[in-house]
Amino acid sequence: MKRFSLKPMFTFLLMGLCIIIAGGCSSAVVEKTELTGSIKVVVDFKDVYDYNYGNYLEEAFPDLEIEVIEFDPERKGMSDEQRRAFIEKEQPDLILSWNYYGYKSLASSGLLEELSVRMLDSDMKEEEFHPGVMELLKMTNDGQLYGMAPTFTTSVLSYNADLFDKYTIDPPHDGMTLPEVLELASRFTKSGSQGDGIVGYHLPYSSKPSDHLKSLSASEGIQSYSLGRGQVTVNTPAWKRVYETVVELYENGTFLLQDVKGEVRDGTTYFGPEAAAEADLFKKGKAAMTLSQYGQYDEAEFKTGAVTPPVSSADRSKTSHMYVTNLMSIRKGSSNADTAWELIKFMHSDYMSKVKSKLGGIGFSSRRGDNQDDLVAKLYELQPVVLRIEEWGGGFNYGNDNVFKDHFKELEDRELIAVLQKEKSLDEAIETIQTEGQALMDAARAAK
Structure with a gap:
């Protein structure tokens, strides 16, 4: 029986659907390229690699031995420091980051090769790609390009x-x-x-209330807490307006408080x-x-x-509502950097852009195509709203990070439902979320 996981929803959408339709990839006819030797690739999720890259690369480079290893095969969670230590130990040539903020952390570590010169030498022009994707990729500490993304997703x-x-x-x-x-x-x-x-x-x-709070705040580029600074910041006028909006929309029937088990x-x-x-x-x-x-x-x-x-x-x-995942980077100092670049270049080629567009799926090619309908053309013109990386990562252990987020979400739901049931005022609920939320943050940081 097919089952849908909900932790997190975004992961479900990207990973779950990729795996479900993975069989469609192998039917594509891929141009073969002469490339020999071996290369080591590190990935977050082997299944996602197989769908997004594996079948294409194996067909395109049949004489190249590709060794694929996972950062965290047991899914225990890794801090940024642990990921960097893993890279230094395993010495991969190609690094595939499923998470954009993971890429940004690595880009600031000095472990990745800057790719602008390789792009110029390969006659790859930035204007051929979605400008929003390129903007995201260059949102590094020094504004340089340390990775590329063959696709992006948007709602x-x-x-x-x-x-x-x-x-x-x-x-x-x-x-x-x-x-x-x-x-x-x-x-x-x-x-x-x-x-x-x-x-x-x-x-x-x-x-649930927390879902709508997140959606509203993300649309305006604000966040209720900073994991990097260890602060919860919901007792502000801006956040009170967000809370008031959500409560009002439940009360007037625009939102339905649904509880699917x-x-x-x-x-x-x-x-x-x-x-x-x-x-x-x-x-x-x-x-x-x-x-x-x-x-x-x-x-x-x-x-x-x-x-x-x-x-x-x-x-x-x-x-x-625009996301970049599955980013491709080269480890700085790799002896197989040229081979790694050939794989990146292939995945960003006009050929692969056309193959992906024919297969469909949940993503769009980051390379502009010619066969866009009016809506898709407008999606290519949108730019991303990006929260600062310190709002999300800050070296947190992913396990403690997720525990805090889950508990904070439960806290928001509990307090807003109490407001909807007329058990407390909104001001009281906000104060509780601020106070208990900060306690949750402190506990998570102490367990780091």
Whole structure:
């Protein structure tokens, strides 16, 4: 039985779907290239490597021996220092970072080779790539390029056109901020949609207060805590406005407080087909709008439309719904650096861009293509909203990091639900989140 894991949701979307559709990769006809010898590659997840790189590289370089090792095969969690020590011990030639912030940490360590000269020598022009991807890759301590990413992912705002017609509400358009999307969603409640069991905006598996708090804050580029500085900062006017917005949207029926039960195993929640179907109100025709993958609801049983994802209120050219993963870097001083660059160059070639576009999947080629529809062309024009790396990493052990995040999320949910149930005021809830959240942070740092 297929089950869906929810820890974290973003990991589920990228890894789970990659593995599910991995069989499609091997059907691609890849141009073979003469390259011999051997090369050592270090990766975060072997399954993700197999889907995103393995089948292509094995076909393209049949005479090259590729040794693949994992950073953390037992999934115990590694600190930035442990990852750097691993690289120095194993001496890989090619480093594939699934996590963007992991790449940024390595880029500041002095262990990666700067790639701009290799790009120039290979006649690779930056303007041929998504400008947002290149911006992310250069957000290093010195502004230099220490890695490349063959693909990027981004969401779209999907909507149920039949519901908008039924309630005579104008559909969403490109370039809306999340507050504007939520204001549009609230019009369904005002039009009596609750009587029909319809909500204006819903995200599968992400219907709790903490999920909406994260979505709203990320869209504006703010964070409720800094792992690097060890501080929780929710007792501010800006955060109070975010909390007020979320509470109001639950109270007026724009959000539905859904509690889909999954099976918890080893701290991870798994959702079977029935639970997954229950969670997806949009697919059931019960939600007017949702964030989704491009083309995810093309086969829905109702008329759908899609526009660009919510953008930042401060800069409508930027969105928090653009991600770069699976980054490729060369270890500085590698004796096989030239071979490693050939693999990077191949994965970023115009040929691979066309192959990926034909296969589809959940990502877009970072190299601009010619076969883009209007929406995809607009997605290529968006720039990323990026939280500072110290807000996320700061040398935290990933295990303690995740324990803190899980407990902080539970704290937010508990307090906001208490507000919704009229058990305490919002000011009281915010003070509790600040105080108990800081205690959780201190405990996690002490266990580091």
